[in-house]
Amino acid sequence: MVENEAALEAGQRLFETVEHGDLEDLRQIFAPGALVWHNTDNAFTDVPTTIRNLDTIRTSAVEFRYEDIRRSPTPEGFVQQHTLIVAMPDGRSIRDMCCCICTVTDGRIARMDAYHDSAATGAMAHKSTKPADE
Template sequence: MTGSKMTNVDETPEMAAGRLLFDTVENGDLEQLHDIFAPGAVVWHNTDNALTDIPTTIRNLETIRASATEFRYEDIRRKATVDGFVQQHTLVVKMPGGRTIHDMGCCICTVVDGRITHMDAYHDSAATGAMAHKATDEV
């Protein structure tokens, strides 16, 4: 691995999984998420109270990133938990035409053997409703 993907020798496997996850979503090849998440892993979202598998998660992220002129995480606060990590952040997504969405989120992840097995993702529903994977033709 190169660049920011290198593991810090003092970094726990749980914290490394968190860093790698968000680095990959922000900058990398989203297909790598198949390696970051364990087989059978799911992501739960507060905005629809549903579990999403990793292939669907990748498709949703690809849709958002493809429609955005800018996609980045700010104000990242990540801490270890007993069985993984928790991260708070602001996802900044700039849309064509100049509209900028600020999604203040929190993700709670369980990590086993260095791979994420479950994520609870809490998002600002007003922000996520405006993103491409949820957008409709209605005004």
């Protein structure tokens, strides 16, 4: 069983870093060998690939933020629901209702299962599932 406070702190660090911080810091927030799974493609990505995908989205967007964040501890980590708002320079915008279920080990995220609104995320066609070193 994970300590609730440590799990919630890991979640806060993760999403604050994704929204505002240096994405390379995710290497310290995620545990070694951590994986991120997405319902929209039923695929796992490693942390370097996740960083690359997030960087592509963030640097392409004129707005990238989370709203309506609700985070609760679980016996293995935490669950978070939020709305991701992304606005692109060409006027397209994404309003992604998301639920993330995270496993936390030793204060670091070992696995994330991310359930995205597939109708909203279709606009993010540039997402890669290939490892970052390919």
